[in-house]
Amino acid sequence: MSNIKNQRRQEIIQEALRLFASNGFHRTTIPDIAKSLNMSVGNLYNYFKSKDILAQEILRYISSYLGTKLKEINETPLSSKAKIKQIVTIYFQTAQNEPEMIDFFLRVYLANRDVFDNGCEGMLCVNEFVTEIMIFFEEGVSNKELKNQDFFSAFGLFMGYLGGMVFLNGEKLLTKELDEYIDDISQNIYNALKA
Amino acid sequence: MIFHKIYTMHSKLDILWLSALACNGNAHSFLNYKDIDLFLQEFDFVYHPLLPSKYKLTDIANFKVECDILIIEGSIEKHHKIADTYLDEVISYYANMAKVIITLGTCASFGGIFAQYSQNISGLHYRQKEKLNHYNSFYNKTITLSGCPVHPETLVGTLYMIRDDTKLPIDEYNRPLYYYGYLVHNGCSRNEYFEYKIDKHNFGEVEGCSFYEHGCQGTYTHAPCNINLWSGVNSKTRAGQPCMGCSEPNFPATNLWETKKHMGIPAKLPYKIPKRAYLSLAGVAKTFTIERFSKRIFESDEKKDRVD
Numbered sequence: 001m002s003n004i005k006n007q008r009r010q011e012i013i014q015e016a017l018r019l020f021a022s023n024g025f026h027r028t029t030i031p032d033i034a035k036s037l038n039m040s041v042g043n044l045y046n047y048f049k050s051k052d053i054l055a056q057e058i059l060r061y062i063s064s065y066l067g068t069k070l071k072e073i074n075e076t077p078l079s080s081k082a083k084i085k086q087i088v089t090i091y092f093q094t095a096q097n098e099p100e101m102i103d104f105f106l107r108v109y110l111a112n113r114d115v116f117d118n119g120c121e122g123m124l125c126v127n128e129f130v131t132e133i134m135i136f137f138e139e140g141v142s143n144k145e146l147k148n149q150d151f152f153s154a155f156g157l158f159m160g161y162l163g164g165m166v167f168l169n170g171e172k173l174l175t176k177e178l179d180e181y182i183d184d185i186s187q188n189i190y191n192a193l194k195a
Numbered sequence: 196m197i198f199h200k201i202y203t204m205h206s207k208l209d210i211l212w213l214s215a216l217a218c219n220g221n222a223h224s225f226l227n228y229k230d231i232d233l234f235l236q237e238f239d240f241v242y243h244p245l246l247p248s249k250y251k252l253t254d255i256a257n258f259k260v261e262c263d264i265l266i267i268e269g270s271i272e273k274h275h276k277i278a279d280t281y282l283d284e285v286i287s288y289y290a291n292m293a294k295v296i297i298t299l300g301t302c303a304s305f306g307g308i309f310a311q312y313s314q315n316i317s318g319l320h321y322r323q324k325e326k327l328n329h330y331n332s333f334y335n336k337t338i339t340l341s342g343c344p345v346h347p348e349t350l351v352g353t354l355y356m357i358r359d360d361t362k363l364p365i366d367e368y369n370r371p372l373y374y375y376g377y378l379v380h381n382g383c384s385r386n387e388y389f390e391y392k393i394d395k396h397n398f399g400e401v402e403g404c405s406f407y408e409h410g411c412q413g414t415y416t417h418a419p420c421n422i423n424l425w426s427g428v429n430s431k432t433r434a435g436q437p438c439m440g441c442s443e444p445n446f447p448a449t450n451l452w453e454t455k456k457h458m459g460i461p462a463k464l465p466y467k468i469p470k471r472a473y474l475s476l477a478g479v480a481k482t483f484t485i486e487r488f489s490k491r492i493f494e495s496d497e498k499k500d501r502v503d
Contacts, residue, residue, distance in 0.1 A: 071471075122482030131474045134460055138470070141457035151459035 009047055011037060013061050016054055021100035025055070025108045025115075052115050059109055059116065059125040062101050066094065067128030074132055080140035084193070085186040087136070088162065092178045095166040102166050133158070140193070147195045157192055161185065207236075208358055211255065211262035211289055212243040215282055216309045216316065217269025219244055220344040221300040227426060228347035238354060244268075256280035258288050264357065265293035266350075270302040270309035272316045286319070290330065295357050296337040299350060304341040304368070305444040321368065324444045339369040341418075343441035348423045349374045368444065370417065378466055379413035379438040382421030383430075389414070392480045393488045398452075399435040401492055407461065410452050412440035414465035 015037050019028045030051055034044040048054040073086045095102040109116065116125065123130050137154055140146030146154075165185065169178045212222065222245050228234060241260050242248045250260050256278035267286065275282045290296055298319045301307040305324075306317040314322075319330055320337060338357075340349055353371055356363055364372040380386070388396075388404035396403030405411035413421075416438050420430045432438050439451045455462040464473050 123478040124482050127475055127478045130478055131471060134458075134474045134478075135470055137458040138460045138462075142462065146458070148457060154458055 005047075012039075012044065012047055012054070013058055017058060017100040017104055020058075020108060021103045025112060030054075053119070055108060055112075055115050056119045056125055058104060059120055060128075062105055063126040063129040065098075065101065066090070067132050069094075070129065070132035070136065074135050074139070080136070080143065080145035081186075081190050081194070083136060083140075084190050085182065087158075088182050088186045088189065089179075091162045092166070092182060095169065096178055099170070102163075103170065106163055106167055106170075130155075141195075144195055146193045154193055158189055161189060207239045208263045208354075209239050209241045209261065210243075210264045210266060210354075211241050211260060211293070212266045212268065213255070213285065213289065214244050214277075215267060215269035215271050215286075215303065216275060217300070217302060219268070221268045221342075221350075224344035225347050225350060228351050229427065230351075234351055234354075237358070253278045255289075256285060258285075260289075262289055262293055264295050264297065264354070265289045266297045266299050267303045267319055268299045270306050270316045271319055272309075272313070274315075286330070290333045294336065296333055297350070297353065298337060298339050298341075300345055301341045301343045301441055301443075301446050304339045305446070307343065308447055311447070321444060334369070337369055338363070338365070338371060340374075341368070341370060341442040341444075341446075343446065345442075346374075346419065346423050346425065349419065366417070374419045374423075375417040375442070377417065377419045377422050379416045379418050379420045379430075379432060380465065381419075383413055384421075384433045388488060390480065391483065391485055391488060392477055393485075395489075397435075401433070401435065402488075405432070405435075405437040406454065408454055409437045410439075410450065410454050411437035412443070412448075412463075413438035415463060416440040416443055417466075418442040 012033065016028070016033050019033055019036060023032070030044055030048075031041050033054075034041045037044070048057060069090045070087060073083050073090070076083070076086075078086065091102075119125070133155060134151065137146060137151065141148045162185075165174075165178065165181060168174050174181070214222070222243065225231075226245065240246055240248050241262050242250050242252065242255050254260055257280070265286075271282065271286070273281075273283055277285060296319070298304040302309055302318065304318045305321045310316045310318070310322060316322075317327055320327055320334055320339075338353060340353060342349070349371075352373070353363075355361075356371070356373075364376075366372055366375055380389070383389075384401070385404045387393075388402065389406055392407070393403055394407035396405045396407070396409055398405075398409070406414060411432065413432050418441075420438070421432065424430055424433075437452060440446050440448060460474065464470060
């Protein structure tokens, strides 16, 4: 794919994310996204054949974005405890700086499974992100820093906790800024996972 | 590794088969070689523990014998005697004389099961992965054939290649790559179950992959077990028993029938496959439910059963 085409593709994803977050997934149509980008609807369909396919591509994009950041953390020589804090920080920073990404994950991906049934089954579209979490856990256990337990028990505890906090933040129910919770939450996660 | 052609005054190469601390499993395995009569037309055993030989063990221990090839079977223990002579002296004498030495089996190569008993027991050049110096002057003329036991084709094929002056590429332990360049996983009849991460496996059944739950070491064990089948018909993994890594330096491991996992991820991954590559593919493969793999291979639709 040419650079110009790839750049245009990225712009569509960014704009769609913004519109999904502000107007809701179901209320946003392909013509809305095209109009917002000064594109013809026909041209947008050249990039994404349907709204579902666009949504699936957005999910891969978010997984890749977070996966790349987690990979950088995994490749540092930090302890598991320090890595937990880095992961929490990255997640909350993303929620604050790119709120539409986490919003999409929580409000579109988790709530509209039918959109992702055909093409994003299981871990298919979130593979990059989940793989890095697996590597983080595996290395933590291997280094005897983390307790050996069922993967999904640990995964749910970690990601469910972070997702829940971002959701509460989005609902404006938290009494402090999200990043002020980083230390406490990192410690809680570490306490739950440590060997 | 290239051996210079062994020139002898006799038409056949003389092999001395020396048993150290051994169960003689390799000697028995060799007896299963399908063309042993043909082999014996081209090689002579000056001594073999089970076959008729030109000399007795006492002749060996009294240094009365000559050989071209020395095969050592079993682990080495410094104070072990054979026919009242220290094994160390016997090995040194004949190793010096031989053009080629073969450490046959994991005990002779890496210490194996016997080395679990004492720190003083080892292979000829290795104790597990640790390189030893005692017989170092013979290292460059040693070929390592590990396994418990070694497949007879591996031994006989290597001997023919030595006789024929064939170039013998080797690995870091001097094992010929023609045999040890393969993994037990290569040729395993369960590869599809591995590829699609079907972890349902029951001992003795032909379906499923035992890598995920039952400790199969085939993906990181170097041996041609599924290339050259045992007795020409089968292998452990095909028959339903996990590979126990018997040709590797750290054999025997503990908890052989259990896959050690870290948060559900196998602690030991296939040979030289990066963790990220393995986990990415595994995550994708596990996504799909493939109905064919949930069925027994020999279970057919009743209507199609045929009874003649």
